[in-house]
Amino acid sequence: MLKKILISIFSLIVLSVGALFVYNNVRHKPVYGIIVLDKDEKKITDALSTQKKDIEKSIVLNGKWVEQSKTLVLKATDAQKVLPFNGFQKVSGSKDNYKFDAIKQISENEATLFSKDQPPLINDEADKTFSSKVYEHATLGETTAYVKSVFILPDHQYNEFTASPISLGILKVKTDASKALINYNKLEIKQLYNESRA
Numbered sequence: 001m002l003k004k005i006l007i008s009i010f011s012l013i014v015l016s017v018g019a020l021f022v023y024n025n026v027r028h029k030p031v032y033g034i035i036v037l038d039k040d041e042k043k044i045t046d047a048l049s050t051q052k053k054d055i056e057k058s059i060v061l062n063g064k065w066v067e068q069s070k071t072l073v074l075k076a077t078d079a080q081k082v083l084p085f086n087g088f089q090k091v092s093g094s095k096d097n098y099k100f101d102a103i104k105q106i107s108e109n110e111a112t113l114f115s116k117d118q119p120p121l122i123n124d125e126a127d128k129t130f131s132s133k134v135y136e137h138a139t140l141g142e143t144t145a146y147v148k149s150v151f152i153l154p155d156h157q158y159n160e161f162t163a164s165p166i167s168l169g170i171l172k173v174k175t176d177a178s179k180a181l182i183n184y185n186k187l188e189i190k191q192l193y194n195e196s197r198a
Contacts (some may be wrong), residue, residue, distance in 0.1 A: 033195030064163035114138035141193030
C-alpha cells in the first residue's frame, strides 16, 4: 500500500513539473501591434476614435488594393510613416523557424516589393505592368494570410497605378493585442503583430 502511495506522489510530481514546463514554453506571449484594413476609411477612424483610450499611438493611411493578388500598394512617403511602428518585417529562416526583423529604411525613388515570392512584374487592375528593382522577402506585420504583397511606389508613380482604394490603420495598443482585437471585428482585415521588434 505504501509503495502505491509513493508511486502516486512521484507521478503527480512528474506530471506537475511537465505541465509547468509545457506552460512556460508554449504559453501565449503578448504582442501590442494591430494592423487593420478596410475599404471604408471612416470605419477605421471610428474604431480608433472609440478605442483611443486603449491606443498608445496610431496612424491611418490610404493606399490601393489589388484583390486578385492581395497586394497593398502604398506611395513611398506613406510607407515611410509605417516604419516607426515596425510594420514591415523582413523574413528570414525556414518554415519551422521564421525570424522577423523590422525594416528601418525604404527607398523613396525606386519601386519596392515586399513579398514571399518575387514576381517579375506587377499588374494593376487596368492590366498595366509595373516592375520593381528592389525586392525583400518581407511582410506587413508578421503574416501573408491577408496581404500577400506590399508594393511601394515613388510618389510620382503612385497615381499611375489603377486599383481600388483601401485604408490601412496601424496601432500600438496598451494591452495585449489578442484581447484588444475584438474591438475591431467590424473591419475587413485585422491582424496582430509584434510591433516592438528592432
